[in-house]
Amino acid sequence: MAQRILEPEAIQLQDPTGIPRIALPARDTLFATRAARLRKLAEHNPISGYLCLMAVLADAQQLALEHVSARMPERSAIERAQQDSMPILPALNTLSGSEPAWRDVLYGLLDRVETAGAVAPALAKVLDALRALSAIKLDAQADALLAQRFAEVDQSKAPFVMAALQVVWTDLASRINLRDVPYVSTRDSCPVCGAASVASVVRIGGAYQDHRYVQCGLCGTETHVVRVKCTNCDATKGIAYHGIEGFDGALKAESCDECHTYRKIGYLDRDSGFEPLADDLASLTLDLLMSDAGYRRASPNPLLWLEVQGDQ
Secondary structure (H helix, E strand, C coil): CCCCCCCCHHHCCCCCCCCCCCCCCCCCHHHHHHHHHHHHHHCCCCCCHHHHHHHHHHHHHHHCCCCCCCCCCCHHHHHHHHHHHHCCCCCCCCCCHHHCCCCHHHHHHHHHHHHHHCHHHHHHHHHHHHEEEEEEEHHHHHHHHHHHHCCCCCCCCHHHHHHCCCCHHHHHHHHHCCCHHCCCCCCCCCCCCCCCCEEEECCHHHHEEEEEEEEEEECCCEEECCCCCCCCCCCCCCCEEEECCCCCCEEEEEEEEEEEEEEEECCCCCCCCHHHHHHHHHCCHHHHHHCCCCCEEEECCCCECCCCCCCC
């Protein structure tokens, strides 16, 4: 059966009260689904080896998540967040004080990656360097990543640090009450953990049909955002869509001429296997085309930090 595609005007006029605002991460399948997608996308991909490594890391994340139970916030903290329109599980600046256990998750991930297969000397050096860092330095690196202070990010270590943080905050996000999630006052900020989005997806099925959701790069929560709207600055003018000639159109880059940024967007009616973080990571060619066209990423992919970026 053909899917009904709504025109931009129709999307804008829909009653938002009937649209699910938040979709919490699927604890039992999030990382396993991502790992499977990464392996599929690795076929004939110019960065095939890296995608396969990240698939191993995602498998390790799924296993780690089965044994993680981070400390949930007190009811009073949730109520303050609701009153202040702030995320209820803020990650930034809370690591050393609230979630030192994320480092244990990191060490477990490193061990699982190492035992999953042959580790090249360069990768082994990175893993050993991470194990050798003090708790203070690890927390500092995590804070730099979450705050997107690019000049302080160690590109080789960043994917593993972010992977550990993802496990902890996915655990937290999967256990909260959906009704407790407030409307946040900050633009492009996950209402659960406050982190930036990685990419968006137009979903199919039931109440989600034809609606666009941005996926948080940290906790995996998906938040509804109307289509034909910049997910970085909220502009509705100067929005354009860019794809790669010869592909099926399941993945595009949504650009904004107001803030000159872009985020990728996937369409499940064209590829039911689309996974926001995995597909974003595997489409570096599109990133290169967007950079040549004068646009910059609105936020990095959590598992790949290529270079120091400009002001966000």
